[in-house]
Amino acid sequence: MLEIKDLHAKVDGKEILKGLTLSVGAGEVHAIMGPNGSGKSTLSYVLAGRAGYEITGGSITYKGEDLTTMSPDQRASKGVFLAMQYPVEIPGVTTLTFLKTALNAQRRARGEKEVDAVGVLRLVREKAAAMKVSEEMLKRALNVGFSGGEKKRLEILQMALFQPALAVLDETDSGLDIDALKLVAEGVNALRAPDRAMLVITHYQRLLDYIVPDRVHVLSAGRIIKEGGKELAHELEAKGYEQIIKDAA
Amino acid sequence: MAAIETREKVAELGDKYKYGFVTDIEMERAPKGLSEDTVKYISAKKNEPGWMLEWRLGAFARWKEMREPNWARVHYPKIDYQDAYYYAAPKNTPKKQSLDEVDPKLLETYKKLGIPLHEQMALAGVAVDAVFDSVSVATTFKDKLNEAGVIFCAISEAIRDHSELVKKYLGSVVPVSDNFFATLNSAVFSDGTFVYVPKGVRCPMELSTYFRINANNTGQFERTLIIADEGAYVSYLEGCTAPKRDENQLHAAVVELIALEGAEIKYSTVQNWYPGDENGLGGIYNFVTKRGDCRGARSKISWTQVETGSAITWKYPSVILRGDDTVGEFYSIAIANHFQQADTGTKMIHLGKNTKSRIISKGISAGKAQNTYRGLVSVHPKAEKARNYTQCDSLLIGGECGAHTVPYIEARNPTARIEHEATTSKIAEDQLFYCLQRGIPQDEAVSLIVNGFCKEVLQQLPMEFAVEAQKLVSISLEGSVG
Numbered sequence: 001m002l003e004i005k006d007l008h009a010k011v012d013g014k015e016i017l018k019g020l021t022l023s024v025g026a027g028e029v030h031a032i033m034g035p036n037g038s039g040k041s042t043l044s045y046v047l048a049g050r051a052g053y054e055i056t057g058g059s060i061t062y063k064g065e066d067l068t069t070m071s072p073d074q075r076a077s078k079g080v081f082l083a084m085q086y087p088v089e090i091p092g093v094t095t096l097t098f099l100k101t102a103l104n105a106q107r108r109a110r111g112e113k114e115v116d117a118v119g120v121l122r123l124v125r126e127k128a129a130a131m132k133v134s135e136e137m138l139k140r141a142l143n144v145g146f147s148g149g150e151k152k153r154l155e156i157l158q159m160a161l162f163q164p165a166l167a168v169l170d171e172t173d174s175g176l177d178i179d180a181l182k183l184v185a186e187g188v189n190a191l192r193a194p195d196r197a198m199l200v201i202t203h204y205q206r207l208l209d210y211i212v213p214d215r216v217h218v219l220s221a222g223r224i225i226k227e228g229g230k231e232l233a234h235e236l237e238a239k240g241y242e243q244i245i246k247d248a249a
Numbered sequence: 250m251a252a253i254e255t256r257e258k259v260a261e262l263g264d265k266y267k268y269g270f271v272t273d274i275e276m277e278r279a280p281k282g283l284s285e286d287t288v289k290y291i292s293a294k295k296n297e298p299g300w301m302l303e304w305r306l307g308a309f310a311r312w313k314e315m316r317e318p319n320w321a322r323v324h325y326p327k328i329d330y331q332d333a334y335y336y337a338a339p340k341n342t343p344k345k346q347s348l349d350e351v352d353p354k355l356l357e358t359y360k361k362l363g364i365p366l367h368e369q370m371a372l373a374g375v376a377v378d379a380v381f382d383s384v385s386v387a388t389t390f391k392d393k394l395n396e397a398g399v400i401f402c403a404i405s406e407a408i409r410d411h412s413e414l415v416k417k418y419l420g421s422v423v424p425v426s427d428n429f430f431a432t433l434n435s436a437v438f439s440d441g442t443f444v445y446v447p448k449g450v451r452c453p454m455e456l457s458t459y460f461r462i463n464a465n466n467t468g469q470f471e472r473t474l475i476i477a478d479e480g481a482y483v484s485y486l487e488g489c490t491a492p493k494r495d496e497n498q499l500h501a502a503v504v505e506l507i508a509l510e511g512a513e514i515k516y517s518t519v520q521n522w523y524p525g526d527e528n529g530l531g532g533i534y535n536f537v538t539k540r541g542d543c544r545g546a547r548s549k550i551s552w553t554q555v556e557t558g559s560a561i562t563w564k565y566p567s568v569i570l571r572g573d574d575t576v577g578e579f580y581s582i583a584i585a586n587h588f589q590q591a592d593t594g595t596k597m598i599h600l601g602k603n604t605k606s607r608i609i610s611k612g613i614s615a616g617k618a619q620n621t622y623r624g625l626v627s628v629h630p631k632a633e634k635a636r637n638y639t640q641c642d643s644l645l646i647g648g649e650c651g652a653h654t655v656p657y658i659e660a661r662n663p664t665a666r667i668e669h670e671a672t673t674s675k676i677a678e679d680q681l682f683y684c685l686q687r688g689i690p691q692d693e694a695v696s697l698i699v700n701g702f703c704k705e706v707l708q709q710l711p712m713e714f715a716v717e718a719q720k721l722v723s724i725s726l727e728g729s730v731g
């Protein structure tokens with residue numbers, strides 16, 4: 001599904017990713033853990049194609065295609081979804097309008113028929129109920145005045161709505177209370193499917209108790225320095241990053 | 250309805266400016282240039298009574314003594330007022346025809362503009378007094394309005410048929426010598442709209458006029474006069490588009506609104522004239538004087554404008570809050586792209602007690618455009634407890650454009666409370682990225698964000714026009730983020 005080979009990427013002239021190699025197969029859930037500033041969010045932005053994130057070496061192949069030549073919106077319509085660490089506020093644009101615009105833009109790009117207002121509302125309501133996103137929130141401007149946890153739940157609602165093939169979740173668990181964490185995990189687990197891959201970025205073992213990963217990768221200074229099964233997360237929790245990084249060196 | 254047709258046209262014409270076409274209809278013109286003879290020619294063409302001609306000639310005499318203002322933040326080559334035509338009318342248009350008698354080419358033009366003049370208008374409940382260049386050629390819904398006692402007609406017709414009302418109110422809000430452009434308009438105004446809503450009548454439908462400058466090199470001098478008598482209510486919509494031209498075309502309209510005791514007037518404009526091309530060539534010069542007078546106590550006047558067109562916009566719809574407890578509102582979206590220059594805002598003149606005004610201005614600049622908000626809030630000594638709230642937000646798209654806010658505040662009564670808030674922001678990269686990441690293409694993302702930014706103003710427009718205005722906002726900013 002996703003093949004990243006020897007990836008180097010710069011932001012503002014500074015190299016952040018320094019030879020990152022990672023491969024995620026269809027149907028798999030991988031976790032990425034790593035200290036602050038190690039390049040986790042940078043990786044997610046590079047995958048999504050954010051402007052200003054310049055690839056200086058290596059390759060990214062998604063479903064056999066070169067991902068790097070596609071525009072961010074093309075990637076989205078081809079099934080790349082990024083739940084952001086800091087979801088963005090858009091004043092004056094209601095959440096429902098945003099969801100409708102996005103859903104139909106993706107469908108249009110894929111040559112599918114657009115869904116009318118009633119259809120969108122039905123779809124959104126169904127997903128919103130699962131994420132405990134209220135009708136009132138859907139009428140408010142996108143993310144404006146939403147609490148941290150509400151923003152994160154809305155990201156997962158969007159994931160459920162767009163049904164992406166590759167979902168990258170950047171610290172979706174941070175800022176969530178226990179109940180919301182379970183809710184989000186359930187949402188993610190419900191989407192686990194043989195034709196879908198997920199990359200879960202997190203600092204905490206706790207999320208991985210609910211979303212059990214097939215593989216865990218440790219990212220440090222722009223490279224994967226250690227890989228393992230779900231037990232690696234426990235080891236990290238016990239030893240801390242510093243020790244693991246030392247061991248790897 | 251109109252919006253859909255309009256959108257189809259965009260695709261069909263495939264040009265940057267979707268209204269860039271010229272209708273080939275025989276025109277009847279006054280000789281080029283401006284003199285007493287031109288004024289007399291226009292007056293004669295309109296079969297005007299003597300007092301009207303005197304009024305025009307008085308204005309012309311004043312205008313000759315006046316100089317063009319230069320304080321606005323707009324730059325343009327000197328206008329040669331002797332090198333323009335001041336009157337153009339489609340030939341062979343006998344007065345008061347039914348729609349079937351209208352030149353089919355003219356109707357074709359309306360179709361291209363997306364104006365559903367036929368049954369759609371009935372469904373939409375909108376009456377249209379369509380102005381084609383300088384003469385009103387088609388008016389609908391007269392009967393229904395007649396029943397309510399509402400007068401809605403061409404001003405040239407009102408001058409003949411309702412001369413007492415016109416005499417009483419014309420020039421009573423914008424005096425003949427108010428400013429250079431208003432005085433010019435007073436001398437040579439070609440046609441326009443007249444509305445009178447009698448005491449206690451709520452106008453049964455939205456009134457609407459589409460303007461269209463068509464004749465090559467013809468200055469357009471619209472004159473609008475709207476009177477809401479005691480306790481009356483009227484909502485009026487003005488929308489306009491002009492064909493593409495390389496020479497600059499001068500437009501100097503005057504709009505006067507009078508609200509008597511307890512009356513309310515809502516005036517909405519969607520202005521989409523040719524803005525010039527990407528290199529700043531051509532486009533309409535739009536020098537407009539719009540003013541409302543809350544003459545009676547508890548009256549209310551509300552201006553809503555969506556300004557996306559014209560090379561130069563010089564426009565300050567204002568309200569004189571003369572009566573006690575009167576309310577003035579100004580909601581504005583001004584978009585300037587490429588080389589457009591907009592200097593627009595409002596004046597709220599508080600004369601009466603407990604008068605309230607509210608100003609919401611949203612300026613959007615893109616390309617190399619300059620967008621200035623210029624506003625005056627003036628509280629006179631007798632205006633006890635006057636209140637004003639002003640909010641001016643500017644949005645910049647790209648690094649080469651400018652936004653300027655010039656608020657003037659004169660408070661000559663210590664009980665006045667004036668609040669002013671101003672923000673300037675850029676379309677944030679993270680907002681754009683968020684939209685793109687969710688599959689929304691660049692242009693659509695810009696349009697979504699900008700429409701969100703303008704929401705408070707768009708909400709003020711009647712439903713059908715809000716949809717069209719949203720589309721206009723999108724179209725006028727296409728390709729602005731590269």
Ligand SMILES: Nc1ncnc2c1ncn2[C@@H]1O[C@H](COP(=O)(O)OP(=O)(O)OP(=O)(O)O)[C@@H](O)[C@H]1O
Pocket residue numbers: 011012014016034035036037038039040041042043085
């Ligand atoms: N625009 C920028 N200019 C310079 N350095 C940047 C820029 N953006 C990010 N960085 C740097 O890149 C490094 C990686 O940042 P990134 O956000 O990817 O870290 P992260 O692993 O997601 O951290 P966290 O766990 O705190 O979210 C950091 O050192 C950060 O300061």
Ligand SMILES: [Mg+2]
Pocket residue numbers: 040041042085170171
């Ligand atoms: Mg991060």
